[in-house]
Amino acid sequence: MKDQINTYLAEIEIFTAKTKDELEQFRIKYSGKKGILNDLFAGFKNVAAEERREMGVLLNELKGRVQEKIDTLRESLEGEQTAAGPARDLTLPVNFTDSGSRHPLMIIRNRMIEIFSRVGFTVAEGPEIEDDWHNFSALNFAPEHPARDMQDTFFIEKDPDIVLRTHTSSVQVRVMEKTKPPIRMIFPGRVYRNEAISARAHCFFHQVEGLYVDKNVSFADLRQTMLYFAKEMFSADTRIRLRPSYFPFTEPSAEMDISCNLCGGKGCGFCKYTGWVEILGCGMVNPNVLKNCGIDPDVYSGFAFGMGVERITNLVFNVKDLRMFSENDVRFLQQFESAWQ
Ligand code: DAH
Numbered sequence: 001m002k003d004q005i006n007t008y009l010a011e012i013e014i015f016t017a018k019t020k021d022e023l024e025q026f027r028i029k030y031s032g033k034k035g036i037l038n039d040l041f042a043g044f045k046n047v048a049a050e051e052r053r054e055m056g057v058l059l060n061e062l063k064g065r066v067q068e069k070i071d072t073l074r075e076s077l078e079g080e081q082t083a084a085g086p087a088r089d090l091t092l093p094v095n096f097t098d099s100g101s102r103h104p105l106m107i108i109r110n111r112m113i114e115i116f117s118r119v120g121f122t123v124a125e126g127p128e129i130e131d132d133w134h135n136f137s138a139l140n141f142a143p144e145h146p147a148r149d150m151q152d153t154f155f156i157e158k159d160p161d162i163v164l165r166t167h168t169s170s171v172q173v174r175v176m177e178k179t180k181p182p183i184r185m186i187f188p189g190r191v192y193r194n195e196a197i198s199a200r201a202h203c204f205f206h207q208v209e210g211l212y213v214d215k216n217v218s219f220a221d222l223r224q225t226m227l228y229f230a231k232e233m234f235s236a237d238t239r240i241r242l243r244p245s246y247f248p249f250t251e252p253s254a255e256m257d258i259s260c261n262l263c264g265g266k267g268c269g270f271c272k273y274t275g276w277v278e279i280l281g282c283g284m285v286n287p288n289v290l291k292n293c294g295i296d297p298d299v300y301s302g303f304a305f306g307m308g309v310e311r312i313t314n315l316v317f318n319v320k321d322l323r324m325f326s327e328n329d330v331r332f333l334q335q336f337e338s339a340w341q
Helices: 002-014 020-031 036-046 049-081 104-117 169-178 219-233 287-292 309-317 322-326 330-336
Strands: 129-131 159-164 183-192 204-214 240-247 250-259 276-285 301-308
Touching: 002 036, 002 049, 020 036, 020 049, 036 049, 104 183, 104 204, 104 219, 104 309, 104 330, 169 183, 169 204, 169 287, 169 301, 204 219, 204 309, 219 240, 219 250, 219 276, 219 301, 240 276, 250 301, 276 287, 276 309, 301 309, 309 322
Parallel strands: none
Antiparallel strands: 129 159, 183 204, 204 301, 240 250, 250 276, 276 301
């Protein structure tokens, strides 16, 4: 009986009627006095007690489907056959629904994830409310180190151990504490700093951090990965340069520039006539950081990098004012509808 009902259900699903007559035949076949439904309901008393429940549900479903089919086909056949033309008035105004579009920052973030995932990086996330250890101490920021001033954040007076994270580097620590190398991951997320809001700075923004820890990871691996990223993100003829820099959590550390994507490196107002624009910080993971996270720096080495999503988005879409990203002005946001999603 069960198989039979399922066959009927499939038949009903695909049934369609071209004329009212065909529909009437269908109705008689299933819902007529001597129709299938009556037949099945009559046979229900013979169903074994333990199958009754399931069979009852199935039978009722079949009944519902038959009625549904009859109703929809009748409606559409009547619509087509009225002398006055189609039942639907095509001149009535339409209810427009805006499909919306992705936020430009998310378009770029997704693009970054896609680029890095192609070379084996997976994604992890961490909390925006951090503790001092993960945001600073484990990353080799000594308590009084001046580098902490460069990333002033919002502390909670009652408990200065709790901070809004200033960078996604904190997720490196969380991952390394829990995962054995090899680790090849990126960490996208929102970060906070105690900054006055202007066209170039905001009290919150977004970063994508990267980490690769394994045996024999070298600076050459870092450079090649960054070159790959720059070419994929901007254009195949993009060049990169690494300048020595300082971060407590990397040694050596570097600031990375790309050849200006507006003038191609010739020099213009945008790149201040240098031909280069800075896009990220990177370096070899400081052995102290590996040790703090329980990874033996004599066995493993790694590289890390961190970049601002706003910065890259500004460069790709030529947005000049950071504040536009959080003002929710649809005139701004709509311009990215057709950009790569
Ligand atoms: N965390 C740094 C910042 O917010 C960016 C950064 C620089 C991250 C170098 C890194 C790195 O992983 O290696 O300014």
